[in-house]
Amino acid sequence: MNPDELADRMRQGEVFHSLRMLPGAWVVLRVDGRGFSRLTEERYEKPFDARFHEVMVRTASTLLEELQGIYAYTQSDEISVLFRPEWSLFDREVEKLVSISAGLASATFTHGAGAPATFDGRAWLGVDVGAVVDYFRWRQSDATRCALNGWCYWTLRKEGWSVRKATSELDGGTVGAKNELLFQRGINFNELPLWQRRGTGITWERYVKEGVDPRDGRRVPTERRRLKVDSSLPMKEEYEAWIRRVVEDSERRAQGSE
Numbered sequence: 001m002n003p004d005e006l007a008d009r010m011r012q013g014e015v016f017h018s019l020r021m022l023p024g025a026w027v028v029l030r031v032d033g034r035g036f037s038r039l040t041e042e043r044y045e046k047p048f049d050a051r052f053h054e055v056m057v058r059t060a061s062t063l064l065e066e067l068q069g070i071y072a073y074t075q076s077d078e079i080s081v082l083f084r085p086e087w088s089l090f091d092r093e094v095e096k097l098v099s100i101s102a103g104l105a106s107a108t109f110t111h112g113a114g115a116p117a118t119f120d121g122r123a124w125l126g127v128d129v130g131a132v133v134d135y136f137r138w139r140q141s142d143a144t145r146c147a148l149n150g151w152c153y154w155t156l157r158k159e160g161w162s163v164r165k166a167t168s169e170l171d172g173g174t175v176g177a178k179n180e181l182l183f184q185r186g187i188n189f190n191e192l193p194l195w196q197r198r199g200t201g202i203t204w205e206r207y208v209k210e211g212v213d214p215r216d217g218r219r220v221p222t223e224r225r226r227l228k229v230d231s232s233l234p235m236k237e238e239y240e241a242w243i244r245r246v247v248e249d250s251e252r253r254a255q256g257s258e
Helices: 003-011 036-043 050-066 094-113 129-158 163-170 175-183 194-198 236-254
Strands: 026-034 071-075 078-083 118-126 200-212 219-230
Touching: 026 036, 026 094, 026 129, 050 071, 050 078, 050 094, 050 200, 050 219, 071 129, 071 236, 078 129, 094 118, 118 129, 129 163, 129 175, 129 194, 129 236, 200 236
Parallel strands: none
Antiparallel strands: 026 078, 026 118, 071 078, 071 200, 200 219
């Protein structure tokens, strides 16, 4: 068989290879830890561990930088990275971007934690800034819900409750009832660290650094950018305005007005 003919025929089986992100759409790549319940139970304090959080922030920062995004958000064992409509890395190829984001997250977390870890990946598309705002408000709302449930569940487990009994106790419970459960045990959910309740955001910031002009050796100020980690995010309408400012800043940079 002619090798070229064989190659052409085999490539016809790569039915998703030509799939691209829609032109002009905002993109979010989200990665989630696979089997992290067992990993975290074996190596980290429950319900939250600052060491785990630190590795997740490092992983999110790597994704943001390597994939050329404008914003990364992490809560629990998930990371969402936002990309502008004109972003064209790897020609916006879905297969490649989803697999690379999951692989990069897995490698970075494994290196930081010193234990094998795997992430899966998916892509989300938004038609406008309003959709982007809704996406991140959704993920932050999920962070708050999961944090409250996690604190309640692990508080009961540490009291000796079984998995089944603790789960049954919380199933269908209201937010008020769960807050009261914690309050009766000396825990005020609203006073817990913000990164646990609202997640953490990572953006780019501009700063001025002194450099040397290679032509004459003069010291001159030069503008650079670096990642900024925000573990005290606002919420609800304030978070919406915060996200819009991130998008507006990226727009100015894209237009070269800074």
